[in-house]
Amino acid sequence: MPTRLSNYFLRTLREDPADAEVVSHKLLVRAGYIRRTAAGVFSWLPLGLRVKAKIEQIIREEMAAAGAHEVHFPALVPREPYEATNRWTEYGDLIFRLKDRKGADYLLAPTHEEMFTLLVKDLYSSYKDLPLTIFQIQDKYRDEARPRAGLLRGREFTMKDAYSFDYTDAGLDASYLAQRDAYERIFQRLGLSYVIVQADAGAMGGSRSEEFLHPTPVGEDTFVQSAGGYAANVEAFTTTAPPARGYEKLTPQEVVDTPNTPTIESLVAIANANHPRPDGRAWTAADTLKNVVLALTHLDGTRELVVVGIPGDRELDIKRAEVAFQPAEVEPATEADFAKNPGLVKGYIGPWSPDGAVLGEESRTGIRYLVDPRVADGSGWVTGANVEGKHVLGLVAGRDFTADGVVEAAAVLPGDEAPDGSGPVTIERGMEIGHVFQLGRKYAEVLGLKVLDENGKLVTVTMGSYGIGVTRILAIIAEENNDEKGLIWPASVAPFDVHVVATGKDDAVYGIAEDVIAQLEAAGLDVLYDDRPKVSPGVKFGDAELIGVPRVLVVGRGAADGQVELWNRATGERETVAIADAVAQLTA
Amino acid sequence: MPTRLSNYFLRTLREDPADAEVVSHKLLVRAGYIRRTAAGVFSWLPLGLRVKAKIEQIIREEMAAAGAHEVHFPALVPREPYEATNRWTEYGDLIFRLKDRKGADYLLAPTHEEMFTLLVKDLYSSYKDLPLTIFQIQDKYRDEARPRAGLLRGREFTMKDAYSFDYTDAGLDASYLAQRDAYERIFQRLGLSYVIVQADAGAMGGSRSEEFLHPTPVGEDTFVQSAGGYAANVEAFTTTAPPARGYEKLTPQEVVDTPNTPTIESLVAIANANHPRPDGRAWTAADTLKNVVLALTHLDGTRELVVVGIPGDRELDIKRAEVAFQPAEVEPATEADFAKNPGLVKGYIGPWSPDGAVLGEESRTGIRYLVDPRVADGSGWVTGANVEGKHVLGLVAGRDFTADGVVEAAAVLPGDEAPDGSGPVTIERGMEIGHVFQLGRKYAEVLGLKVLDENGKLVTVTMGSYGIGVTRILAIIAEENNDEKGLIWPASVAPFDVHVVATGKDDAVYGIAEDVIAQLEAAGLDVLYDDRPKVSPGVKFGDAELIGVPRVLVVGRGAADGQVELWNRATGERETVAIADAVAQLTA
Structure with a gap:
């Protein structure tokens, strides 16, 4: 029997909903697929449920083909396992927490690593039981600060999450590739273009990590690509450091007056006007060392200021800094921070001052000084002299100052060299549609998941984690397949x-x-x-x-x-x- | 391809789990269908998911055959709609409540009447859109005080809930019957025996209400049945009152000494020994009027004592009292209540005292006095005299005292007459597996769901509500189909x-x-x-x-x-x- 519109539960709308920002949200509401219930929380109408079920069916088929078995965990989970892995704390405001009538703590799970690990621990005890990959398609919860863009970033959303369990690294590699291949097949069947990029493993810990990004100018993620095949999330991009050079022949540093140089441009201009470079070339922004003060909030609540030195021709990328400093939270230092630290002379901060080093753990400020990889030994810089109205020229890393460490916090720019030598990169935007990564033994160690190996020895299991956002994918398909008249579904997921x-x-x-x-x-x-x-x-x-x-x-x-x-x-x-x-x- | 046990995610257990009370829970855990995650919260293993999916598929097919369309609401819902219907308060400790990062109140929905009503209000506006029946299969949450019996009473559980929308009472009757018929087909396909009993509409409000009970000695529900076809949940049973009689010819009441009569039996014995009945027949417990003091806690928090008079040959049934007094909560009066009310002479309470009526709104205690329907005008009783050590004989309702009302709170006994005249009832136990009822216009009125009728007049929509507990049904099937070796699934739901x-x-x-x-x-x-x-x-x-x-x-x-x-x-x-x-x- 056909579905008859004369009695179907459907009402199409002529007007876009007032709260919709993106085209998928507008069209899915107007065409009667979903309705908003609360910020980031949606109800599904019959048409929407049909498309969602088709996507889920494709995922189920490819999971089965990859040998994964379906399970289902509750959304309501007890605090203790998440306490053991410290994520109860790490997640901060991002999780919904609640208490039951007896006062016991629960959360609405944003992800289920702990539960999967404990279930396998509960049932399995031998290497003979492995490898194992299990998955679920389930509603998850994240209390996003700014739920936006309809289904693209919801607070209640459907995910497929899979976990693999192996007792050898080679086994994990094989399980990882099986899921990675399944993801390629899933996205191909869904008609969704994707780029697989190296990713930071983020708060999950672990080693190998790749994201499936759907390239789109409205994407929230930035990634880089080289013609030679390198692709990485911008947070995972690593800068190729120049080789260290000797500095025996370099001229000594020189403190110069640089009044009224609030910007890198004004500094470069005054340096070129009054202090030409010994080699005759003009100073450029890339010769300057910009020192940015960041405030880190550590998990234990302590606040630490750090100074990050990056070449003056690029900005600090706060997302890259967040990855570099995780799990600490990162924000720019405030006026109050500067007021408490008079040694930090705003606009004139440098790693060196006329009366000796002012930064670094061994210095009198006690503030850590970290530098971009480009600040290699033997590189010379124009930078602040830690005195109002003065900079220093020809300050050489390794000779005149030593940093407390290296940090990847500078923005990546088009033309930067890919770390694998495959050439310069371009910068693109994309939306995450899948994530595969090797958790390794982190969760198994914390939660005690061990099996007996061939020799009767207890070994810790190594895990992989593989996620696809079902409702997000539905929105992205809608986002990509429409015209001024409405939606145009690919046949594989059409209602x-x-x-x-x-x-x-x-x-x-x-x-x-x-x-x-x-x-x-x-x-x-x-x-x-x-x-x-x-x-x-x-x-x-x-x-x-x-x-x-x-x-x-x-x-x-x-x-x-x-x-x-x-x-x-x-x-x-x-x-x-x-x-x-x-x-x-x-x-x- | 078959599912191969060599790599299936399954581990059968030889021992029953320590926390399992009922056979379904024991076997479903031992055979690798489910695992407990927290009290009343379960994880589903591959075998269990397969059975659950089969049950859901049968339900979906019968819902489609009944013309119902599938939708899906979030589990996380905002407080406001539940505040409007007062259920945010009425549910008390039974709902899980939480706040988002902005402090807004949410609940994990125990049931979705409000959300369904608002969705239809949001989309529909004309009688032409009706009738409409929509349903979902969805995980629900109730913070049960004593989650027990595995899946039979969980805190996270799966339900199919359907709602019908009509603008005429006849339409509601038709929609109700379509769902009721679908339920019969569903239970037949599942191989589950059932009795359809009249039920109390409970906290949901509304009028016609029937439960599908699966008869089982371990059931939590008690129901009555007559050979003539009457069946009702014991809470919905109505007592047939005897006709009122004249009392002109009855002898006057007589206060007698009844020392040491702590029980109905001792009272009957002393009455027969010292005060033979004028008609020569022996006094029996059924001649006595037992007066039970209950404390009601009303929604606004106030506490009220009431006295309920019931024939001495039956107990007060607290569940029937709860239905009679809903939405107030009911408990037996405490020692403190008696201490505050010296007019209530424990063991000797009656509607009458030698110095005038002591009970009733018009009396000096101000305590309401309610009686069983059997306490009809002209019936005579042996009851307390409100004086320590004294009872009164031959106290006649309507002549010697007047109650403030009638209440159905006495236990139903085997042999009681069915209210429809179909003969005496037996008393059975069962487990609720489905519930169909006519909500009527309660939710539509509160939430403003109206449509234009044929005459262009706004009319309030009338609704029905129809629920089946999917996970509970799975457990009941397991409970009914097993032997000492394990489970024996009916073919329709076998994994x-x-x-x-x-x-x-x-x-x-x-x-x-x-x-x-x-x-x-x-x-x-x-x-x-x-x-x-x-x-x-x-x-x-x-x-x-x-x-x-x-x-x-x-x-x-x-x-x-x-x-x-x-x-x-x-x-x-x-x-x-x-x-x-x-x-x-x-x-x-």
Whole structure:
């Protein structure tokens, strides 16, 4: 039986919802797929549920093909396992916490590493039980500070998360690749383009980590790519440090007056005007060393100031700094921080001062000084002299100052060299649609997941973690597949295979439509049938275009003469064909 | 491809889990279907998920056949709609509450009436859109005081809940019957016996209300049945009051000394010994009027004492009292209550005292006095005289005292007359597996769900609510279908159609098993294949019996000669048959 619009639970809207920022959110609401219940929390209408179920089915099939077994964990989980791994604390405001009537702490799980680990520990004890990969498709919760963009970043959202369990590193590699391959097949079947980029393992810990990013200018993630095949999330990009050089032949540093140089540009200009470089080349922003003061908040709540020295031709990238300093939180130092530390002379901070080093753990400020990898031994810089109105020229790393460490916090720029030598990179934007990574033994160690190996020795299990955002993927597909008239679903996830529109008031037309539908259904197609008797053809056509089933069959006035119209929603093509030909085309 | 036990995520246990009270919980854990995560919160292993999915599929099919459309609401819902209907307060400790990072209140929905009502209000506005029935299969949350019995009463559990929307009472009746019929088909397909009983509408409000109870001695619900077809939850049973009688000819009441009569039996004995009835018949417990003091806690927090008079041959049924007094909470009066009310002479409470009425709103205690329907005008009683050591004989309702009202709080006893005149009732126990009821206009009124009718007039929508506990049903099926060796699933919900066990170390046997499986799968059967090479036949047989797939095919030593063994798990029958015959039987 077809789904009949005359009694389907659907109401299409002519206007965009007021709170929708992105096109997928607007169209999914207007076309009757979802409704907003609260910020970042949505209700699913019948059309939306159908598309979601199709995506889930593709994921289930590819998980089965990869040998993964489906399980299902509760959303409501006790605090203790998350306490053991410290994530109860690390997640901060990002998790929803609650107490039961006895006062016991629970959370709505944002991710289930702990639960998977404990379940396997509960059931398995021997290397013979491994390898094992298990997955679930489940609703997760994150109390995002700014839930936005409809389903792209929700507070309640559906994910497929899989975990692999091995007792050797080689086993983990194999399990990892099986999931990685499955992800490629899933995205191909969904018709979603993707780039696999190296990623930072983030708060999860672990080693090998790759993200599947869907390239899109509205993406929240920035990634780099080289023509030679390198691809990485910008947070995971590593800077190639220049080789250390000797500095025996370099001129000594020189403190110079640089009044009114609030910017790198004004500093470079005054240096070129008053203090030409010994080698005759002009000073550029890349010769300056900009020192940025950051405040770190550590897990134990302590606040630490650090100074980060980066070449003056690039900005500090706060997201890269967050990765570099995790799990601490990072923010720019405040006016209060400067007031408490008079040694930090705003606008003139440097690693060196006329009366000796002022930064570094061994110095009198006690503030750590960390530098970009480009600040290699033997590199010379124009930088602050820690005195109002003065800078120092020709300050040489390794000779005149020593940093407390190296940090990847400078922005990556187009043309930067890929770390694998595959050439300069471009910078792109993308949206994360999948993440595969090797957790290693972190969770197994903390939670005590060990098995007996071939020699009867207890060994700690090594794990992989593999996630796909189901509801996010649905939104991205909608985001990528639409036109000014509405949605255009790829056939693999369309809510129906064919949308049959019968028009007019002639009962015979509706009878013919039912006949055609019976033939389509006999061939196994899912049919949405617009049988509404009192709705005008224009409204029916508009709804068909908005709903976005890829093939539309219009049974109208010509039907009595055996003619129907076949629309291809994607190409916009419309052709009048004989009924038998239409059926043949649709069921081919 | 069959599911192979050699790499399935399964571990069967020989011992019952320590915390399991009921057989379904024990067997579902031992056979590897579920694991406990927290009190009343479970994780689902692959076998369990398969059974759950089969139950859900049956429900989906019958919902579709009844014309209901599937939707899906979030579990995390905002407080406001539940505040509007007062359920945020009424649910008390039974709901999980939480706050987001901005301090806004949310709950984990125990039921979604409000959300369904608001969604329909959001989308629909005309009688032409109705009737509408929509449903979801979704995880719900209740913070039960005593989560127990495994899946039978969980704190996170899966339900199918459906709601119907009509604008006429006749429409609601039709929608109600469509769901009620669908429920009958669902339980028949699940092989679950059921009795449809009249129920109290409870905290949901509304009018017609029926429960589907599965009769079982371990059920939490008590219901009554008459041979003439009456069936009701004991909370919904209504007592047939005797006709009022004149009392002109009755003898006056008489206060008598009744020292040391702490029980109804001792009171009856002393009455018969010292004060024979004027008509010569012996006094019985049914002639006495027992007055029970209850403390009601109203929604606004106020505490009220009431006295309930019931015939002395029955106990007060606190569950019936709770229904009678809802939404107030009911408990027996405490010693402190008696201490504050010296007019209530414990053991000698009555509606009358030698110095005038002491109970009733008009009396000097101000305590309401409510009576069982059997305390009809003209009925005479032996009851307390409100004086220590004294009772009154021949106290006649309507002549000597007037109650403030009638209340259904006395226990129902076997042999009580069904209210519809269909004869005496028996008392049975059952477990609720479904509930259908007419909410009427309560939610629509509070939340403003109105549509325009044929005359362009705004009318309030009338609703029905229909629930089935999916995870509870799974547990009940397990509870009913097992033996000392393990589970025995009905074919309609079994995790697999056939469990093939290959035994021994001969590769040829496993080759034959694979052949047979290929034939079974070609016929569309789901096969679980025990291909574990190093596991003994005894362990394999034990697992097969524990897991409970209804048909087991053993491919062993006889396979080389074309013989296999076919087990029927339900009947215990085992027969040796030719391979072709076994395949023919299984695929018949």
